[in-house]
Amino acid sequence: MGSDNRCENCIIRQFNSLRAMSKEELKQVSDSKTTKTIKKGEAIFEEGEKLNGVFCVRDGVSKLSKLSSNGKDQIVKLATKGEVMGQRSVIAEETSNLSAVAVNDMELCFIPKEIIVNTLHKNPDFAFEVLRLMAHDLKEADDVIVNISQKTVKQRIAEAFLYLKANYGEDADGYLILTLSREDIANVVGTATESCIRIISEFKKKGLLKSSGKKLGILDEKTLRELAEGF
Amino acid sequence: MGSDNRCENCIIRQFNSLRAMSKEELKQVSDSKTTKTIKKGEAIFEEGEKLNGVFCVRDGVSKLSKLSSNGKDQIVKLATKGEVMGQRSVIAEETSNLSAVAVNDMELCFIPKEIIVNTLHKNPDFAFEVLRLMAHDLKEADDVIVNISQKTVKQRIAEAFLYLKANYGEDADGYLILTLSREDIANVVGTATESCIRIISEFKKKGLLKSSGKKLGILDEKTLRELAEGF
DNA sequence: AAATATATATGATAATTGTCACCTTTTCGA
DNA sequence: TCGAAAAGGTGACAATTATCATATATATTT
Numbered sequence A, B: 001m002g003s004d005n006r007c008e009n010c011i012i013r014q015f016n017s018l019r020a021m022s023k024e025e026l027k028q029v030s031d032s033k034t035t036k037t038i039k040k041g042e043a044i045f046e047e048g049e050k051l052n053g054v055f056c057v058r059d060g061v062s063k064l065s066k067l068s069s070n071g072k073d074q075i076v077k078l079a080t081k082g083e084v085m086g087q088r089s090v091i092a093e094e095t096s097n098l099s100a101v102a103v104n105d106m107e108l109c110f111i112p113k114e115i116i117v118n119t120l121h122k123n124p125d126f127a128f129e130v131l132r133l134m135a136h137d138l139k140e141a142d143d144v145i146v147n148i149s150q151k152t153v154k155q156r157i158a159e160a161f162l163y164l165k166a167n168y169g170e171d172a173d174g175y176l177i178l179t180l181s182r183e184d185i186a187n188v189v190g191t192a193t194e195s196c197i198r199i200i201s202e203f204k205k206k207g208l209l210k211s212s213g214k215k216l217g218i219l220d221e222k223t224l225r226e227l228a229e230g231f
Numbered sequence C: 001a002a003a004t005a006t007a008t009a010t011g012a013t014a015a016t017t018g019t020c021a022c023c024t025t026t027t028c029g030a
Numbered sequence D: 001t002c003g004a005a006a007a008g009g010t011g012a013c014a015a016t017t018a019t020c021a022t023a024t025a026t027a028t029t030t
Helices: A023-032 A087-092 A113-122 A124-150 A153-168 A182-189 A193-205 A221-229 B023-032 B087-092 B113-122 B124-150 B153-168 B182-189 B193-205 B221-229
Strands: A034-038 A043-045 A053-059 A062-067 A073-079 A099-102 A106-112 A209-212 A215-218 B034-038 B043-045 B053-059 B062-067 B073-079 B099-102 B106-112 B209-212 B215-218
Touching (some): A023 A106, A062 A182, A073 A182, A087 A113, A113 A124, A124 A153, A124 B062, A124 B113, A153 A193, A153 A215, B087 B113
Antiparallel strands (some): A053 A106, A062 A073, B034 B106, B062 B099
């Protein structure tokens, strides 16, 4: 086993709560973790499933979604490199309220819940760090609630593109690095796929977005931002 | 000072994270806390305000809301007896993302943040308890997102009444104990006040709700539930 | 009790968004 | 590489919801 496979040496750790763990604790985690490769479109866990641990994203992006009673998926969060999925369910000792599906090819570490829970009870710094991250998630969730209920679909789609650029960046040609299908974007903003496609087409016609194959790029960020703010 | 004014003896404590505090810690909290009386309609804190502590609700109900760019208030959560407000901001060391306004007359205890943060760092049981409650809030926020984006206004209003009955109960005559204005209900479900009034009128005509003065009561819970589920 | 403000109510209308039908393009497996 | 399946796209229309105007009822103040 190469040393790059050890949590102690994992750079990803710098971005999540594991950075508050002691050398000893990290060693324990590393010894009991398993690494998984997940292909685009595959499920990591399903809504209602009992999670026996958490998943640390080493590479790729996962969509965390919840099925509504009308049969549509609502994407609640996108989890990226460095983020830990499943913490909420493990801490609350509940089955998962969300499903996780890979948006692109992923590499994950699975960490058994016993280690997480034990460390939470023994290491207050770790607990505080997890708390801080969960506080952040909660704030983001509040923002999503306000956006969905008070902004129009057009505003939310504009905002989604700004979010994708800000969080995942764009390539040398100005195309967004994270490519989501129209259906996924619709499920993020909470609208019908057709409505989403229509508005993206409109944005392209107006010169706000460009596309090449499946890739989409932002041409006019200023106008997009004004749109999102409601002007 | 009467002993009923001491956190150690406060029954409310049983319902929140403070139950995980030691005798010593509680004594500290009690010595530094201040009690406040807030009248209906008054603000406890505002969005953007820096909070120097948390508020423990001893009596009454507060609405936690966020102003959207279009000028409307979205109520994100109702905080009741036993709940602690402002934890998120104190933990994340950020200004509050929400405003808190009293829905009815309230009694609160204000606990300085230093004590909370210190205890979080020293007492893992307390940290874990806060974590558990925040995990629960996060799940509820996810549910709200899905409901708002996937259900119709009518479904959400039906759901709101079921929620009010389940969480606050009804009096001897079958009227809901927590009376919210139509505007508040509209701000909970994320719709225009007029739309909310219209749908409540419709529910009354259909015999699902009854009203007497400002009070509203549920007459046909079964149909209301079916409506909320989308039948 | 009168005057004023606030909350509730309702109609008319416009704007937004969803649904269904159908078509084209792209992707991917056999 | 062919053909099926999936994704993207668009029109027509229906349903939902917001907005504006205005009326009435209820609460609050003086």
